[in-house]
Amino acid sequence: DTEVTQTPKHLVMGMTNKKSLKCEQHMGHRAMYWYKQKAKKPPELMFVYSYEKLSINESVPSRFSPECPNSSLLNLHLHALQPEDSALYLCASSWTSGANNEQFFGPGTRLTVL
């Protein structure tokens, strides 16, 4: 399996809802990433997990809570989001988190916050 998968593909939620985004890879990669992408903009890094430990939090608001249950799975828990959080959320993985490692992106979850 050489792909990163993400579920759900689309998510609509209210500002009081709690939801989770899921990401999975079976390439043996030990680094996993969450990005946020607005229309016609580049991906913005949110979090990096290296060997299942959080190594980077790009000053993301606490209403976004990442979790890495094991080396193949990455979750993003969402709570009390704002309409401006509507975006495409991309997961990515790489062999390790060092430089020079190709990052493989998942198809993304299109999130709409009402």
Add this chain to the structure above:
Amino acid sequence: GENVEQHPSTLSVQEGDSAVIKCTYSDSASNYFPWYKQELGKRPQLIIDIRSNVGEKKDQRIAVTLNKTAKHFSLHITETQPEDSAVYFCAASMRSSNTGKLIFGQGTTLQVKP
């Protein structure tokens, strides 16, 4: 902080012509430079990358050149085809970084007219 500037923001070429996209980076410690192609509604996909110990790399119709002294790198697409139409992002990563953090350019929307 590190910054990557990408030009042009939009590029329209006739099928069969060449396309060139240029990026400039600010941090001289950067040593890995990937290029991603993102078709509408799809995930970013790596199309080519180059490391700082190499000046040029080719893969069929695609080539990337790197000028470390000037701190810029360019993507060259020859014999463009309509399926090359997409948004292209350049990025840079620092050797000293064990975080895998990529700094992306703002993107170039390439349109290839049949």
